[in-house]
Amino acid sequence: MRRLLPLLLSIAFRLALWCLLTSDLSWLNLLIGLVIALLLPRARSRPMPLGALLLATARSLLAIPQAYLEALRLIFAPAVVEIEASEPATDRALPLLVFLDVFRITLTPFTIVLGLEDDGRRYRIHSLMPAPKQDGSRL
Amino acid sequence: MQGSLVDHTSLLLLGAGLILWFWGSWPLLENRSYLSKLHALSVADTLGSALMLLGLLLRIPGQWPLLTLALLGLIVWNTIFGYVLAACSLPARDRTPVEEQR
Structure with a gap:
């Protein structure tokens, strides 16, 4: 869980920004946002308390x-x-x-x-x- | 009645933001230390702009996603730029930036 947390946090943060930017909560748009959040480069994640x-x-x-x-x-x-x-x-x-x-x-x-x-x-x-x-x- | 209350609150927030802008930008013209100007500017930039965006949020609620994004961006980046400017103002020999990894 501690190892997964940084990944989940960064994906959730990127998805939230995408939703604010596009202000569209349709499934297709959420999917596009999720793909972009996964594709963007990420810093090496460390365990996070x-x-x-x-x-x-x-x-x-x-x-x-x-x-x-x-x-x-x-x-x-x-x-x-x-x-x-x-x-x-x-x-x-x-x-x-x-x-x-x-x-x-x-x-x-x-x-x-x-x-x-x-x-x-x-x-x-x-x-x-x-x-x-x-x-x-x-x- | 409710509409006018929202209007007045939003005007109040916009006005307060404008006052903070002028209060914080004025010291730039004065003869003060660089860092004390930066302190005043953080009042103007970050806090004043945030008040203005809250005022706009009350005024144009339909645009809340973009206004929220702007609010978030302004608060975070103004603050971090303030830190970057302050850290860069030191002479290089006694500078240890926070982001430096050993």
């Missing part, structure tokens, strides 16, 4: 409303500070999980992934945050 994939997908979806909140905070911030931060990276043997991580972090306006550091163990992140309140009270 389902739990980790679901968790990463859920976190990526949650990042969307969070991105709007951060955008509002950034728009109304009187001042901003730039910081370099880092976050532990997932195993690079699972490119889909890494993709979802990069997507989740870069989607939110506060943070952008710059690459890897510490020999590939952490994401290097550039972040732009509203300045802390106490900076405003000059004495």
Whole structure:
């Protein structure tokens, strides 16, 4: 199952895109879509832990409303500070999980992934945050 | 009555998207660091465009398959291009791209 999962996922994803593109759910069109999904080249599939994939997908979806909140905070911030931060990276043997991580972090306006550091163990992140309140009270 | 509510909501979403576009594009003309411009642009591009597409989705529900596809494409590719631009802005010697395999 773990070996089959990446194949099924990529076929389902391609078929869904085909259906959206053609907006036609007739049997013939579905068949054409399935053939195209099977014929398109595929990356070498690796065993995929389902739990980790679901968790990463859920976190990526949650990042969307969070991105709007951060955008509002950034728009109304009187001042901003730039910081370099880092976050532990997932195993690079699972490119889909890494993709979802990069997507989740870069989607939110506060943070952008710059690459890897510490020999590939952490994401290097550039972040732009509203300045802390106490900076405003000059004495 | 219901139609006008949908119309107003869609106008609101389109307007909000436009505001985000201008807010995020304006810093491009200012004298700021490259990466902080990129942060603002991610607000404008990704989030503003997504709001606009939601507004269009309410306005032309008949075209939902293509609009959904556009929404998906915009969110994913804008975000990933943001990462690519940020990663490429670093000097080559201290750059370790995420996609690099050992």
